[in-house]
Amino acid sequence: MEDSYATSRDQADGHKALLELEKQFNKKARAATLSIQGSQIQALTGFIHMFEQYPYPVVINAAILKLADWFRLHNNSVKYYVYKVFKDASDLHLTKVINIEETVRRILPILGSNDPIARSISLRVLGCMSMIIAEKLDVQFAIIQRLELATDRNELEAAIWAGDQICARSNIFPSVIFSKVVDKLQDKQTPFEIKLRLVKIFRHMHQDIGMARQAKLTCLVLLEDPNTDSKLVIVTLRTLTLLLSQAVIDRKEQINRLLDYALNDQREDICYNVLYDLVLLGKNDIMFDETHIIRLLQMITTTKQRRIQQKAMQCAQTLIETHRKLIVRIIKSDVSLAVFMSYVEECERIMHHSIKQQHYTNMITSARLLYSILRIAFAHKVDENAMDVDMPVLSTLTALGHRVAETITQVDLKLIKEEKSITQSNRFRLRELLKIKADFCLLLEDWDCDATFKNTYTLLTDADDDTAGVLLPYLSTISKKCRKLTSWFPQEAIEELQKRINRPSVYVNLIRLLFRTTESNHKITTELVRLLHEFGSWDRGTECYLKNGWNLYLIGKEAGSCQWFELMHLIMKDLRKRVETEASYCWLSALSSLAQAEHSLSKKEASSNLYIQSMLDLKALRSFDQPRFDQIWFIQLRMEFIQAIERTKAIFTANMTSKKLARQMQTSAVMFRKIAFRYDFIAQAQFGIGKEVLNAIESYKLRALICEHAARTLMGSDQVFICVDPSLIPLITEPETAVPHRRVDTTGYLMHQSKQFLRKVTAWEELAHLESDDRRQICGQDLMHILDAILAEPLILPKSFFKNRKNVNIQLTTEPMLSEQKPITLQQDEDLVIKFEGLVQVNPHVKQLEKKIKKAVTVCFVTAEKILHLDDRIGVNMIFSEPAQMLQAENNQSLLIQPPTVYAANVRNSYFTYTGLLSLPKSKTRELLPKTKKEAWVNVFVKILDENSGIWSIGPLQWGKVIW
Structure with a gap:
């Protein structure tokens, strides 16, 4: 509801801002020789800021019409600055223009002017408006006319540019302008620069095959x-590539044409740009085959130009990653394999030659290409369960991987030991080399990562701070495969921390490495607190840190x-002072309480009050900073899950009759299922948040469903018909895999553990032959083990939990406005x-999420009472998202006066609008007593539909009273 009032207030502020700009523009001119005043320039440049601050259709329409008026009435200097406003305006702003006819009517007459500069600026403005005027015939005719009649070069270029912009948006204009473009290209009198611009228009001619x-x-x-100049060859090949990729014709022919140019043309600029065209055409193109990969590798090994060779390797890597199956086919082919391996070995020689010549960029590029080839080959081996004996090339590739990794080791050692203080360029090279080396170390199964880690860490202890800053991220990466670090690394890291105390960036990264490689324990925590007190200049009198506060906060987040959690609690508690x-x-208090709750839980102490305190601190934070709700939801569901587990344990250990125990276990099952549904809902509210969060939520949801299934089946098959939730079926059917390392892949470890829990529960079916008491005792022991194991796992806190921003926010207004104080009255x-x-x-x-949002789905429903008092915030959002299902689950279906109505609208340039009809139910009482008034609540909730048809419950929710 607050959004509606805020929007109305913002619209009024937008009109005031527009009036201020108009007043500034019309300010009385002072004596000057310029054709435009400074105040006018300042006013015109203020429009884009106004569009950004007040992006409402009523404001933008008024502003665009005002700009069009000034464009029509003032001189070329004003016209130019108006054009800059249109150029800088985004599609988001232009799509809200409703008075298109009026705007065009003010601009088109300028094309009849005798001033070629005015005509040029007008054409540019029309090009900027292409997304809203593309199908207007008068605009199309005007551009064609100026293309034919223009003699001034600036005007002709403006006409070509405007035509290109309209072609990109229109379904009709490409066929209209096509013949004109062909005629001008074939005309020998057409200047070369004009041909360069004209030929680009062909990339839009893909809507008709002919x-x-x-x-x-x-x-x-x-x-x-x-006689065609190399610039025109480059532009023509690029245009052909874009045209054929969109028209989906002759693409294989174009790939071969590009490769012919790359291999045979001697002009360096053409070869370089052709390789870029190959990437454009080869991505997601099924016409790319093994011969093209072989020819591309041939180019790498035959060219003598280092710049072209480097670009060719980048192109090959991109296309190999896109078309992975081609590498598999080549490896399986007796014909292509020998040639392919010879080129791969040549790439290795290029890498060694680049090292001798100290061309490190070329060396890094070749190493990346070899890594891509090896990774795809090894991944195929895993997928197909192939043996090295069946594919001898794999042993050759493995040996190649070892040689590359050892070569990189020699280079990075040289860079580190070469200079006492590493230069900035060498630091960049070293960082890139270590990234590649880390990839090879993790890829090669028999690579000794523990030895590599120890050798590199030895270098780090003697290196300067800049070098240490480069080495630490590399050590963090390869630590995923190390298994012997706990025996020596924690103590070594603590000693190294004492040396680096005056270098905050290295200090923080070293502590991060310690956290990521070592399990939390009280002894190390005590040592770290002592070191952190020294690092933060701890004041014993005030009991607070005096410096390095931000770095201490980063350490607390990483903890x-x-x-x-013990260390996180201590850091956040002291920082808040x-x-x-x-x-x-409030934020630091919330984090401190949450960490203390988790630490208390690990010691099997009461934690519910601490979770509640953390949520209260976050709610207090809302009055200052408006954080995301899902942080509170994440903590709330953690607390609810723990309480459900503890309640279930208490029920089972109590002395009850079988019937009473069965009833209580069924109640627990309902609780676990409700928690699973709530986890599922908050996952739907996490649009664009990343796989880390979604995987964590999914793992907790599956654990809740496993607990539900266990609670329902505990008492035996004579209670109720039991079926496995569909979400759990993959855990049963998936083949057994190796246990992921808990610190490397925490959610993977939890999923593996969940599989074991579910298989243990499903194995209870084999105990049907036992007496009920014996069966209950065995199943109960298993259930207690499962519940204790779930409680023993600390909370997963994704990195996004600490980010106080929401990826997507929807500003929604309704007409008429929904309000509690001013109800809508109907006749x-x-x-x-x-x-x-x-x-x-x-x-x-x-910002990349904008392209993924396709539709806005508005759920509208009518209830007899106000929803907000029925449940907590998660429950309210769930009701607004799925009213029929959730009200029925809450036994409140009587509140729903009629089934919900769903409206879907396309989101174009971040804007959507829809006008719907909501029919309110007619009552028999109203027919008998015409003067009787009924009242109800209209509730609205917005979801978004992404490009993969996924639905995300973003909100906002709004409600208002209606009387009829």
């Missing part, structure tokens, strides 16, 4: 002309992510016509 083929033939004529804002105090037999208008705001850090 036109696409004609465009292709025109391009080929240009390529076959021996939480690595499940060192020196914060400057109440929001920071007799009148339906509610409601308009939804929304803006999907994506956090700038994850």
Whole structure:
């Protein structure tokens, strides 16, 4: 509800901002010789900021019309700055323009002007508006006319650019402009620079196959002309690549054409750009085959130009990663394998030659290419359960991997020992080399990572701080495969920390490495607290840190992510004493209480009050900083799950009759199922949050379902019909795999543990022959073991838990506005016509999510009472998301006056709108007593539909009273 009022207030502020800009633009001119005032420039440049701050259709429409008026009435200097506004305006802003006709009517007449500069600027503005005027025939005719009549070069270039922009958006215009472009390209009088721009338009001619083929033939004529300049060859090949990839014709022919140019053309700039074209065409193209990979490797080994060789290796790596099956086919082929292996060995020689010449970039690129080949080959071996005996090439590739890793080791040792203080360029090279080496170390099964870790750590102890900063991330990566670190590394790390105390970045990274490689224990925690007191200049009098506060916070976050909860609690508790804002105090208090709760749980002490305190601190934080709800939800579900487990243990250990125990266990099963549903819901609210969080939530959901299944089946098959939840079936059917290392793959370890739990529960079916008491005793022991094991696992805190930002936020307004204080009043037999208008705001850090959002799904339902008092925040959101299902589950289905109505609207440039009809139920009482008024609550919730048809419950939720 607050969103609606805030939106109305923002719209009013937007109009005020527009009036201020207009006032500034119309400010009385002072004596000056310039054709535009400084105040006018300042006003015009303020429009984009206004669009960003007030992105509402009513504000943007008024502003665009005002700009169009100024464009029509003022001189070329004003026109130019208006054009810059249109150029900088995003599609998100332009898509909200409703008065398109009025805007175009103000701009088109300028094309009849005698001033070529004014006409050029007008064409540029029309090009900027292409997304909303692409199908307007008057605009298309005007651009064609200027393309034919323009004699001024600037105007002709502007006409070509505008035509290109319209072609990209229009379904009709490409066929209209096609013949004009062909005529100008074939005209010998057309300047070379104009041809360069014209030929690019062909990339949009893919909507009609016949036109696409004609465009292709025109391009080929240009390529076959021996007098064609290399720039035009590059542009024509790029245009052909883009055209054929969209038209889905002759792509294999184009791949071969590009490879012919790469192998046979002597012009370096053409070869370089052709390789980029291959990547554009080869990605996700099924026409790419083994011969193309072989020819690309041939180019790598035959070219003498280092720049081309490096680009070719990058191209080959990209295409090999995209078309992995091609490497598998080559390895299985007796014909291609020998040639392929000879080129691979040549790539290794190129790497050695690059080292001798100190061309480290080339050496790194070749090592990456070899790594991609080896990884795909080894992955195929695992997938197909193939043996080395069956594929002798694998042993050859393994030996190659060892040689590459050893070669890189020699190079990085040289870079480290060469200079006492490593230079910035060498630091970059060393970092890239170590990344590649880490990849090879983890890939090769028989590589001794423990020895490598120890040797590198020995180097680190003698290295300067800059070198240590490069080595630490590498050690963190290869530690995933180390199994002997606990015997020596913790004590060594503590000694090294004492040496690096004056270098905060190295200090923090070294502690991170310790956390990631070592299980938490009280002895090491005590040692680390002592060191941290020295690092943070601990003041015994005030009992707080005096410096390095931010670095200590980073250490505390890493401690939480690595499940060192005792240390996290101590750090956050002490840090909050020196914060400057109440929001920071609440945040650190919440983290401290959460960590203390987990530490108490590990010692089998009461923890519920600490979880509650953590949630209360987060709720207090909302009054300052508006954090995400899912942080509170994550803690709340953790507490509910623990309480359900403890309740179940208490029930089973109590002295009850079989019937009473069966009833109580069924109640516990319902609790576990509800918790699983709640985990499932908060996963749906995590759009774009990353696999780490989703995997953690999924693992807890499956554990809750396993507990439910165990509780239902404990008392035997005579109670109720028991079936396995579909989500658990993969745990039963998946083949047995090696146990993942707990510190390397925590969620993988939990999933493996869950498989063992489920198999133990399903094995109870084999105990049917036993007496009920004997069966219950055995099953009860198993259940207690499962519940204790779940409690023993610390909470997984994903890194995103510590980020106080929401990836996607939706601003929703409704017309009429939904309000509790001002109810909507309808006449007799009148339906509610409601308009939804929304803006999907994506956090700038994850801007790529914008393209994945396809639709906004608005759930609208009517209830007899206000929903918000029925349950906690998770429960309320679940009801708003799935009203019929959730109200029935809560035994409140009588509240739902009629089934929910769902409206779906396309999200275009982050904006959506939909006008729906909501029919309210007619009552018999109303027919008998016409003057009787009924009231109900209209509730609205927004979901988003992504490109894979996944539905995400983002919100917001709104509600308002209606009287009819």
